[in-house]
Structure formats: C-alpha cells, structure tokens
Amino acid sequence: MTGALRVVQWGLAGSLIVLGCSQGSSEHESTAVQRVTVPRSVLPVIGASMKSRLRSIYLAGQSAGNRAAVFSKVGDDLTATGAFMDDLGCRDETLGSYAALAPTIDYFRTVTFAASRTGAWCGTANAYSLRSAAADQGWTAARSLVPYSTAPADCPSPYNTPLRCELRRTRPAAALIMFGTYELQASADPASFRASLAQVVTDTINAGVIPVLSTIPPRRDNATYGARVAAYNDAIIALASAQQVPLWDYWLALNDPSMLNQGMDSDGFYPSVGGGSAAAFTTTGLRYGYNQRNLTAVQVLGHLKSVVYDDGPADSGGSSDAGAATDVIDASDVVDAPDVVDAVDVADAPDVVDAPDAPDVVDAGAADAGTAADSGATDDVSYTGSLRVLAGRSRQTLQVAGIARPMTVYLPSSRGSAPPLVMAFHGTSGDGNQVFDESGAQAMANNHGVVVIAPDSQWMSGGDWDHPSETGYWQTWPDVDPNHNVDLLLVRAIMVEAQRRFGVDPRRIYSIGHSNGAFFAQLVATQLPSRIAGYGSSSGGLVQCATTQSCHFQGRGTTCDALRTQPGWCSCSGPDKPGPVPTSGRIPPAYLAHGTADPMVSVQYTCALSDRMRAASATSLVVLRDGDGHVLPSTFASDAWAFLSTHRLP
Structure with missing residues (x-):
C-alpha cells in the first residue's frame, strides 16, 4: 500500500458505485438491506x-x-x-x-x-x-x-x-x-x-x-x-x-x-x-x-x-x-x-502518572542489573519464525541458533490481555507434549488463564554429567552462559516472542520441569533471575556429586531434617550442577517437589537446593512425598502454580 489515501465509493450493500482508481477486492458483498451510499x-x-x-x-x-x-x-x-x-x-x-x-x-x-x-x-x-x-x-x-x-x-x-x-x-x-x-x-x-x-x-x-x-x-x-x-x-x-x-x-x-x-x-x-x-x-x-x-x-x-x-x-x-x-x-x-x-x-511527562493496579504478592528480592540476556527490555536474541495465536493447543516452531525448535503451545480461552507464561520442560528423551500432558498443565492453564509453552529438547549426540550417552536432554553444566547455551537462547526467544504475540506479562514468567527438565527449569531461573518470577522443580535439585547416579539415597519422611539423619545420606563436593546457584543476590522463588524413594534422582539433591536457598535468604516451598518414586504427579502444574502465582517480579 502506498502512503496516499485511497477513497473508494461503496454502497453499504457492497456494490461498487464510482471510483477513479482500482476496485480492489470484490469480497465486500453483503445481504445487508441498507442502500445508502457512503465514501469509503x-x-x-x-x-x-x-x-x-x-x-x-x-x-x-x-x-x-x-x-x-x-x-x-x-x-x-x-x-x-x-x-x-x-x-x-x-x-x-x-x-x-x-x-x-x-x-x-x-x-x-x-x-x-x-x-x-x-x-x-x-x-x-x-x-x-x-x-x-x-x-x-x-x-x-x-x-x-x-x-x-x-x-x-x-x-x-x-x-x-x-x-x-x-x-x-x-x-x-x-x-x-x-x-x-x-x-x-x-x-x-x-x-x-x-x-x-x-x-x-x-x-x-x-x-x-x-x-x-x-x-x-x-x-x-x-x-x-x-x-x-x-x-x-x-x-x-x-x-x-x-x-x-x-x-x-x-x-x-x-x-x-x-x-x-x-x-x-x-x-x-x-x-x-x-x-x-x-x-x-x-x-x-x-x-x-x-x-x-x-x-x-x-x-x-x-x-x-x-x-x-x-x-x-x-x-x-x-x-x-x-x-x-x-x-x-x-x-x-x-x-x-x-x-x-x-x-x-x-511536554514533560512524569515517570508515573497513574496508580498501579493492585498486584499479587510481589517478589521482594531486588532484581539484579543482569546482562543483556537477563534483561527483557534489551534482549536482542536472534531467532526467526513467529508463534501463531491459535486458541487451545498447537505445535509450533521457532528457529534459534540455526536449529528448528518444536514446542507445544497452549492458549486458554480464559486468559486475559496480559496473561502469565509458564514454560514447561520435559525429562530425558521426552518432548513438550509429554510434560504438558503428564503435569496437568492444561487444567492449570484453563483454571488460571495461563499461557503454557513446552518446548522439545534436542537430541544430543554425546553424553554429559547427567547422561552417559546420546539421548534427548537439556543442555546444562558446564555451558551455562545464556548468550551461548543453545537451550537458554531458545528460552530467551520464547519469552520475547510470547510477549510480542500473546502479550504475556513480563513480570509473571515462570519455568517448571521434571527430572532433567527440572534441572533445566532451575538453570533458566538462576541464569535469568531478572526475567523469571519463580520456578517449579519435580525430581530435580542441586547436584555436587559427579553425576546424579553418584548418590542413591532413599528415605522415609516428609522433611529434609528427617531424611538427613537416615542411613545412606551422601556426602559430595564439587561444582554446582545443573549450574551455579548463588549464595547472594536474587534467586527466584522455588516450588521444590520430590519423592523420598526416588531411585533415579535422589531426594537429597532437592534438600541440598533447599539448603542453599535458605542460606541465601531465598524463598522456597519443599514438598516431599513420603515413599514416592521418580514420578511426575498429574497435579504438579497446578500445585506449583498455587505457589508461583503469589510471586511476580517488581
């Protein structure tokens, strides 16, 4: 379209009356009874x-x-x-x-x-x-x-x-x-x-x-x-x-x-x-x-x-x-x-001229200045493609770092004009559909007007600290740089695109996950603390052992204090995995859930994460399921949301 105005003479019933330029589309045909002629x-x-x-x-x-x-x-x-x-x-x-x-x-x-x-x-x-x-x-x-x-x-x-x-x-x-x-x-x-x-x-x-x-x-x-x-x-x-x-x-x-x-x-x-x-x-x-x-x-x-x-x-x-x-x-x-x-x-507008809407409970932790990757207002992450605004559930793709990244997107009809966003991450060899279905994300989204995006991890040709051989998993330690880690680049692209296309509230963006996805949800929160309001972990935690399988502790009880006195409690030292958890500054609030008899990822790791957050004066809610194994509860998304929804960024 050129910059000049085009004036078209139409009858209200859709018939073209007079015009000195192109007629354009003939789609404007109507059974309306009005016959008044107006310039369009x-x-x-x-x-x-x-x-x-x-x-x-x-x-x-x-x-x-x-x-x-x-x-x-x-x-x-x-x-x-x-x-x-x-x-x-x-x-x-x-x-x-x-x-x-x-x-x-x-x-x-x-x-x-x-x-x-x-x-x-x-x-x-x-x-x-x-x-x-x-x-x-x-x-x-x-x-x-x-x-x-x-x-x-x-x-x-x-x-x-x-x-x-x-x-x-x-x-x-x-x-x-x-x-x-x-x-x-x-x-x-x-x-x-x-x-x-x-x-x-x-x-x-x-x-x-x-x-x-x-x-x-x-x-x-x-x-x-x-x-x-x-x-x-x-x-x-x-x-x-x-x-x-x-x-x-x-x-x-x-x-x-x-x-x-x-x-x-x-x-x-x-x-x-x-x-x-x-x-x-x-x-x-x-x-x-x-x-x-x-x-x-x-x-x-x-x-x-x-x-x-x-x-x-x-x-x-x-x-x-x-x-x-x-x-x-x-x-x-x-x-x-x-x-x-x-x-x-x-001519000299004030910083704020209107009282803010009454918020939910705002996370009191001051946001770090952060890097460009950790600032939504300045994020220049590169990606191609666009998420479509499709009601309900859909499978969509963004191209990030030259790689096509599929994801499950769910837009509930109950969402408002600035809905919250929950990014859900699956476990090893899973996909977005799996974590969406097994976590009960759809019920949570419908009940609370939450946009959910559950991307797929890549198939990795070699192993890492958590995987002995090739499989599908999220990239974590040792490459935790959000400007280089391809999965953190994906998360940044999702946040930018969800705000652009779905109008999500940048103060209410959350990450949740199970198992390897829990480790990644935690990494997202700790590496992008100024952009993630809170996170939810199911069968994850803080690992200082060489691998997750280095500790096989299982116990009975509903508190970490009760577990740590029981036989088999491990003693490990080493770098923080899936990535460094700071001892000061803002750590996004966390909902930490784990079965105490988990044979794959020891509940001890969730207790270690809880200890670190407590030492840093960060907020967490620990929910231990006595005698339960490596299970993603069907109510996990709703249970996590009950906690996460009370926290938002300043």
Whole structure:
C-alpha cells in the first residue's frame, strides 16, 4: 500500500458505485438491506460538521481531565494482543517511507504510566502499550458494558463496567474501538451487535472521549463466518455515519492488492505480522495485517490530532451531515468529572502518572542489573519464525541458533490481555507434549488463564554429567552462559516472542520441569533471575556429586531434617550442577517437589537446593512425598502454580 489515501465509493450493500482508481477486492458483498451510499477510505474523513461535534467532545473531556496524548484500546483479543501497538510503545518501529509520522508516534508516547499497567515486552507503559480494562479474549461489545461482579477499587459505580473503568482509569482523549469478530459467530443478523456498539459509543462520548470505530478484518477460518463480515462492517459503517464519529476502515486496508492472504495469519482468524516487527512500516512489513493496522492507527491518531485537537482545517468531501447527530456537550455533561485529576504536563511527562493496579504478592528480592540476556527490555536474541495465536493447543516452531525448535503451545480461552507464561520442560528423551500432558498443565492453564509453552529438547549426540550417552536432554553444566547455551537462547526467544504475540506479562514468567527438565527449569531461573518470577522443580535439585547416579539415597519422611539423619545420606563436593546457584543476590522463588524413594534422582539433591536457598535468604516451598518414586504427579502444574502465582517480579 502506498502512503496516499485511497477513497473508494461503496454502497453499504457492497456494490461498487464510482471510483477513479482500482476496485480492489470484490469480497465486500453483503445481504445487508441498507442502500445508502457512503465514501469509503481507510482513514476517517472529518468534515466541518463532524469536526465541530468531535471538538466539542474533546474540549469537554479536556476540561474534565482527559489527556490529549493518551488513547484507549477497546475490543477483543485482536486488540488486547501485544501485536497491536506494543512495538510502537517499545520504540521498535521501522518507518521506511513514513518518516513523517515520527512526531505523531512520539507525541503519543509522552505520557507514561506505572509499569504494572503494561504487558509489553519492554516493560514501558504508554498509550500504545497500556493494558486496557476494555479489551480481552473473546469479548463482544456487550461484554464491555457488563458491570463487574466485584468492581476494582478505582472503578466504583457508575464506573463499574470494563469500558467505563478503562476510560476513568486511563483518561484518554480518544478510544480505538473494534468489535464484531466474535459477535458474528453467534448471529448472521448484526442488529443486536449494532445496539450494543451504539451504547459503547454513547458511554465513550459521555466520558468526553472521541470514539473511533474500526471495521473488522476478514474471517478466513470459517466460510460461514467469513460471509457475515460484510454485514457486520456495514453496521459499523452505518453507526459511524449516524453518530458522526470517525470511521477507520481496517477491512479496506487489508483488501489492498499488495496484502498477503488479506493480511491474515495462516489460522485465518488473526492478522499476521511480518518484517521482523509489527511496527515495521516497510514495503515488506506492510503486506502483513498487524503492521498495516499499526500504521493506519498512527495515521488515524495523527489526523485526529491535526484536525480536532489542534483545530486544523476540516477535510473537504465530508458528509453534509444531514440528519446526523450534532448535539454539543460541555464539561458538565461528561461522566466522571472528578474532584482530583492527575495533572500531566505532556511536554514533560512524569515517570508515573497513574496508580498501579493492585498486584499479587510481589517478589521482594531486588532484581539484579543482569546482562543483556537477563534483561527483557534489551534482549536482542536472534531467532526467526513467529508463534501463531491459535486458541487451545498447537505445535509450533521457532528457529534459534540455526536449529528448528518444536514446542507445544497452549492458549486458554480464559486468559486475559496480559496473561502469565509458564514454560514447561520435559525429562530425558521426552518432548513438550509429554510434560504438558503428564503435569496437568492444561487444567492449570484453563483454571488460571495461563499461557503454557513446552518446548522439545534436542537430541544430543554425546553424553554429559547427567547422561552417559546420546539421548534427548537439556543442555546444562558446564555451558551455562545464556548468550551461548543453545537451550537458554531458545528460552530467551520464547519469552520475547510470547510477549510480542500473546502479550504475556513480563513480570509473571515462570519455568517448571521434571527430572532433567527440572534441572533445566532451575538453570533458566538462576541464569535469568531478572526475567523469571519463580520456578517449579519435580525430581530435580542441586547436584555436587559427579553425576546424579553418584548418590542413591532413599528415605522415609516428609522433611529434609528427617531424611538427613537416615542411613545412606551422601556426602559430595564439587561444582554446582545443573549450574551455579548463588549464595547472594536474587534467586527466584522455588516450588521444590520430590519423592523420598526416588531411585533415579535422589531426594537429597532437592534438600541440598533447599539448603542453599535458605542460606541465601531465598524463598522456597519443599514438598516431599513420603515413599514416592521418580514420578511426575498429574497435579504438579497446578500445585506449583498455587505457589508461583503469589510471586511476580517488581
């Protein structure tokens, strides 16, 4: 797509009326009954009458404390994902021929928020990367209007719906709104959807916020749903026209002939990402759906700022506005004119302008400064490929250090806009599917909205300290450098990609594993302590013997103190394996589980790890199963999560 605006004249029923340029895709065919003819362009056309209406909304909102350099995102998981604008918030854009957009992009980064309000990979919270209370997995317009069963403390009635809470909490001047993708699955008739969307518009205007309505992308995953897209987009277009609010025609952008697969990922449901970043505004990048959405979002915001905020000239060719909504509001009409408004100097934005969300128990250990590998905000780990946003369970692959690395990915429908991530590591000769199934990870993920990624280890042609010969295992001691160890490079790539594609909360990333996978989960935590909130170990521990089989201690009891007095307790000295466990600084909290009669990996190793953590004033929970062997309990993931979920990074 070129930088010039394309204006297409369509009938609402999808028939092409007049145009002096290419027709584009003919997919926009609908059984909708409206026959009104409106001009269609990707970006809003803000005529004089619409400008007057929008400016009155804007000025009323500014009088009530809304912020010109802030916008909100409202919608479903197509909007809640980090692929939508997080890269802009993290300054990871490539502008190509769109260098003129740099001042606009920078303007909407000037106001910053508490880091607890973002799930972006860089940890920076601004309007682009802010986690919205009004955008989440599977949401509909109606869902954003449903009162909370227990409202957040900062959103008492009448602000106790997700939409009103978001607008009160964030104080935006505009809201980018896209609903319809999930509604069309329930009904071919968009009438009910339009009524709910109209209420979203009303609530937004009543908060002194300009609603920008976006059309929805194609549905290529299901022919029935795909056939309904046009009718729902017609409803969105008609509502924007009737309410005289800006229309952002994302569907039209995706149907430019230059787009690959209409800008959709291979799943046919989510837009695609390309060019190395969702903010790569290059010729290559702009053939992908989220890149196109991010570019046009910036263009929409820039146009709104130029015409409405800065009181610039209105667009020519806008609607005559006959019969359109033209009511003018003032500050007294705006919902929630508070006694105290956050004062923000946009030119000199403070470090934090909003109170952080109430956290779970935050790990009190101060994060080490760490290396580049141990800093999520600066991680330049190299990999190729992209994880797809596929609901439920899937097998996917990333290319890391020139090696294809398969993994099991599970995205529960219960996840929020910034879900936690648990990386699960299998034992010797296993794979991601095995540890996912045997640990009960799916039940844990569904019950708590956790994203789970369980990668496969490599097949190693030789043995190591824990394996006498070739087999599949995780690389640990002696190469524990996260800039060189190929499995730690994989973990770094997974964390970066999961934040980019799934919007996972970088403060809530955890590692768990069994046996050789427990050793590796421990290594991940101890070598990347500023990025791992906590870890869970089943039949692992700290080994100072030459190999795991150097000690065969088994005992009875439920505490290490009870075991260490029993016959056969080993005495070993040597380097820490699977890797060094520090005696000071931050060690991520650990859930340590082991059977006391384990014949393969002695329970003594878990006791040794517990002792080391206690000596370093680190937090751990030791669960010893009296008389149990080398077993991965089917509730391990849930048991570990009960402990891990109470810890997050600062």
